[in-house]
Amino acid sequence: MTTWIGKLASLRITPLAMLALAIGVFTSYRSEDPHLLWIAAPLAALAMNLLCAILVTQRFRRDTGLLMFHICLLAVVTLAAYGYLAQFRGRVEIAVGQQFQPEQVTAVTRGPLHNDDALLGAQFVQEALRVNFAAGLFREQTRSRVRLASGEQWEFGDNVPLRLGGYRFYTSSNKGYSALLRWTDANGKRTLGVVNFPSFPFYDWNQIKAWMTPGNTPLNLQLELGEKPPRDKAWSLDSRVTPAAQLAVDVEGRRTQLHRGDTLRIRGGSLTFLGTRMWMGYTVYFFPLLNLLFACALVGVAGLGWYYLNRYGVLTARLAVGRPQRNARGAAQ
Amino acid sequence: MLNGPEAPWVIGALLCYAAGLAFAVADIAAGRTGGAKIVIATSGGVTLLGIAIIERWIRYANGPFYTLFEILLSSLFSLGLIAVLCYLLAPLTRIGAAVTLLVLFMLGLWTLNVPAGPSPQPATYDSIWLWVHVGVGKVFLGVLLVAVGMAGSLLVARAWLSRSGSVRSPEHVDELSWRLVAIAFVFHSLMLIAGAVWAQDAWGRFWAWDPLETWSLITWLVIGAGLHLRLTYGLPRDYGRLYILVVFALAFLTFFGMPFTSLAPHKGIM
Numbered sequence: 001m002t003t004w005i006g007k008l009a010s011l012r013i014t015p016l017a018m019l020a021l022a023i024g025v026f027t028s029y030r031s032e033d034p035h036l037l038w039i040a041a042p043l044a045a046l047a048m049n050l051l052c053a054i055l056v057t058q059r060f061r062r063d064t065g066l067l068m069f070h071i072c073l074l075a076v077v078t079l080a081a082y083g084y085l086a087q088f089r090g091r092v093e094i095a096v097g098q099q100f101q102p103e104q105v106t107a108v109t110r111g112p113l114h115n116d117d118a119l120l121g122a123q124f125v126q127e128a129l130r131v132n133f134a135a136g137l138f139r140e141q142t143r144s145r146v147r148l149a150s151g152e153q154w155e156f157g158d159n160v161p162l163r164l165g166g167y168r169f170y171t172s173s174n175k176g177y178s179a180l181l182r183w184t185d186a187n188g189k190r191t192l193g194v195v196n197f198p199s200f201p202f203y204d205w206n207q208i209k210a211w212m213t214p215g216n217t218p219l220n221l222q223l224e225l226g227e228k229p230p231r232d233k234a235w236s237l238d239s240r241v242t243p244a245a246q247l248a249v250d251v252e253g254r255r256t257q258l259h260r261g262d263t264l265r266i267r268g269g270s271l272t273f274l275g276t277r278m279w280m281g282y283t284v285y286f287f288p289l290l291n292l293l294f295a296c297a298l299v300g301v302a303g304l305g306w307y308y309l310n311r312y313g314v315l316t317a318r319l320a321v322g323r324p325q326r327n328a329r330g331a332a333q
Numbered sequence: 334m335l336n337g338p339e340a341p342w343v344i345g346a347l348l349c350y351a352a353g354l355a356f357a358v359a360d361i362a363a364g365r366t367g368g369a370k371i372v373i374a375t376s377g378g379v380t381l382l383g384i385a386i387i388e389r390w391i392r393y394a395n396g397p398f399y400t401l402f403e404i405l406l407s408s409l410f411s412l413g414l415i416a417v418l419c420y421l422l423a424p425l426t427r428i429g430a431a432v433t434l435l436v437l438f439m440l441g442l443w444t445l446n447v448p449a450g451p452s453p454q455p456a457t458y459d460s461i462w463l464w465v466h467v468g469v470g471k472v473f474l475g476v477l478l479v480a481v482g483m484a485g486s487l488l489v490a491r492a493w494l495s496r497s498g499s500v501r502s503p504e505h506v507d508e509l510s511w512r513l514v515a516i517a518f519v520f521h522s523l524m525l526i527a528g529a530v531w532a533q534d535a536w537g538r539f540w541a542w543d544p545l546e547t548w549s550l551i552t553w554l555v556i557g558a559g560l561h562l563r564l565t566y567g568l569p570r571d572y573g574r575l576y577i578l579v580v581f582a583l584a585f586l587t588f589f590g591m592p593f594t595s596l597a598p599h600k601g602i603m
Contacts, residue, residue: 011565018558022551029547089538138453158456159534170537283537290539294530301522308519312512 009052017046043077050074065307072300079293086113088167088286094126095178095194095279096239105284114286121165123149129280131175131237137201137229142171144280167286174281175237176200177207177223179247183214185269195221196279200237201229215268220250223276224257239278247273335445338392339406342385346409347441349378350434357430361490367427372420375413375434382410398467399452401589405444408471408588413437415475416482425509429482432489436478455535462531469527473520474584480513481581484574507570511563514577518556521584525549548587556580 020042028034050070054060060067090105102119110116124146132140142157154162161168178194185191191214197207207223226244229235247258249271256264258273287293335343353374360367386397386406397407416433419426483506491503528549529539540546559576562568568576 011561015558015561015565018554018561022554022558025547025551025554029542029544134453136453139456140453141456159458159460161534161537168537172537285537287539290533294526297522297526297529301519301526304522305519308512308515312515 005052005056008048009056010049011053011057013045013049014053017042017049021046047074047077050077063307063310065303065305065310068303069300069307072296072303075296076293076300079289079296082113083111083287083289083293085111086115086286086288087111088114088116088119088284090284091172091174091281092284093174093196093279093281095180095196096126096129096277098194098279099123099125118165118286119167119284122167122169124154124162124164126280127153129171129175129239129278133201133229133235133237135231135233137231137235139173142175144171161285166288167284170283170285172281172283173202174199176203176279177225177243177245178277178279179221179223180274180277182272182274183269184272185215192274194277194279197221197223199281204229213266213268213271215266217251217267219266219271222248222250224248237278242276245276335402335449337449339385339389339449340445342381342388343406343409343441343444346378346381346385346413347438347445349374349381350413350438350441353378354431354434354438357427357434360427361431361486366424367420367430371427371430371434372417375417375420375430378437379410379413379417382406382413386410393451395451395454396464398458398463399454400448400450402444402447402449403452404589405440405447407467408474409437409441409444411471412440412475412478415472416479419476419479419513423509425506426479426483426513428506429479429484429486429510431482432485433478433482436482457535460531460534462527462534466524466527466531469520469523470588473517473524474588476513476520477517477577477581477584480510480517481577483507483510483513484577488571488574488578503570507573510577511560511573514556514580515560518553518560521549521553521556525553545587545591548583548591552580552583552587555583 021039024038024042028038031038051074054067054070054074060070087109088107088111089109090107092100092105094100094104100122102116102122105119127145127147129142129144131142134140143155144157144162145153145155146162147153148164156162156169157171161170163169176197176199178196180192180194183191183193195209195211197203197209200207204225207225209221209223211219211221213219224246229237245260249256249258249264251264251266258264258271260273260275263270263272353371356370356374357367360371389403389406390396395403397403416426416430416437420430487503487506528546532541532546533539559568559573559580562576563573
């Protein structure tokens with residue numbers, strides 16, 4: 001057993017596996033249909049080589065820094081592999097006043113080990129939001145305020161996420177206006193909801209959304225905002241400022257303009273336009289043991305730095321006069 | 334052609350680098366190891382570039398991170414600074430000054446010919462990790478540039494250097510250049526880590542295989558493989574020198590090519 005571990009631990013495998021991994025990464029990058037195996041196979045070979053080397057290579061016993069680096073490297077590979085299997089990345093839009101609902105999250109990537117029920121632990125209600133723009137509609141700070149299940153208010157945005165139940169909620173560049181609508185069916189039952197229009201001000205020229213009523217009537221909705229965002233000066237998109245807006249409803253070839261409070265009778269019920277709100281788009285991210293991954297990477301590099309510091313010294317005159325390089329068998333070159 | 338307020342400083346710095354290059358070539362021709370004039374000329378260039386960066390920083394209230402001009406300008410400064418530090422701390426590294434300063438001079442000519450206008454700073458880049466990421470990245474490239482200078486000098490003019498007596502022990506130069514590659518490897522690793530933390534904050538993911546991330550990883554793997562190849566297979570000296578040139582070419586492409594050729598979030602940012 002020691003023999004095959006020793007063979008697998010050979011330092012002669014390491015550079016070849018690293019170059020194979022580099023080629024695998026390059027091939028995946030260039031390919032339109034990359035295969036996981038191109039990266040996974042050399043990475044697995046490298047991890048196996050590393051594990052065996054850590055177990056049997058005597059040199060690691062002498063150089064603690066080098067051992068530290070290689071153990072941490074193996075830990076990083078293992079944690080990253082597990083993380084990718086259990087990760088989740090998705091998108092969700094939440095209107096002001098609306099509660100976060102996990103079923104509304106659109107998954108972008110979901111690892112096979114990810115437990116979707118874990119998202120139920122994230123509970124909050126969207127409150128105010130504000131996005132500042134410099135002249136030229138260049139987006140600056142984004143601030144979003146939410147109320148947590150505990151009643152506590154929390155403000156975050158840009159590079160500071162909301163962290164709930166292991167998930168991170170990042171404000172995205174997507175945000176815009178919603179139409180707050182009330183649907184009353186033939187039996188008088190009322191349903192309240194929002195329809196989010198395309199991102200604003202990016203699509204300020206195209207605030208149109210197709211929507212199906214609960215009574216199964218297809219509608220085309222167009223939000224007509226009174227003012228265009230100014231391009232020549234700084235400006236803020238603020239949920240506390242309600243713009244003058246009308247809702248144009250196209251149903252069965254007929255267009256109707258609704259002001260706030262207006263009701264339109266449609267087949268199966270009636271639709272009331274209650275006004276506008278803002279919505280915020282979030283990136284929802286989960287990657288288990290992310291902090292541990294970071295710590296391992298950092299400790300590993302510290303180990304490598306320590307090793308080179310011991311071996312070469314700081315950038316001093318010692319640098320100029322090298323010790324003879326030794327190969328894997330210990331022979332001087 | 335650059336004609337803004339930075340122009341006199343950058344042109345002055347380029348003249349300093351050109352003077353350093355001339356001194357380095359003259360030293361090689363005269364059979365001397367690089368002299369103090371190289372260090373003085375390069376330090377002069379670094380000082381002028383430092384003034385150009387500070388002046389621009391005050392004018393636009395933005396660090397030199399965003400446009401190609403800013404990245405080239407800050408690289409000219411930081412790579413020159415690292416070279417000066419190496420020349421002071423390990424004088425043998427001056428043997429590569431001709432190649433190193435030639436690369437810097439060409440980088441400077443490129444700097445003079447890109448638009449120098451400002452670019453607004455996205456809010457997500459207001460992070461200390463951006464500074465760490467860029468800072469250690471510059472150290473990585475600077476140390477690698479000194480190593481490539483030494484390897485390139487030996488590769489191009491080995492016979493002449495040996496004949497003239499500039500290099501009495503090429504093996505020491507090789508050893509030192511590989512030590513610098515090892516140091517660069519440590520800083521490259523730090524750059525990847527700091528970049529991942531910054532990306533997590535800025536874009537909500539620490540790694541997404543965008544072109545710059547991918548090429549950085551390839552560079553890291555190629556350096557790591559090189560260090561192991563030399564240790565294990567006893568890479569022949571000329572191949573070793575060539576390998577360092579390849580590593581630098583990869584790193585250079587990653588730093589100055591990828592951010593401006595892709596539509597990924599890294600576009601235009603380093």
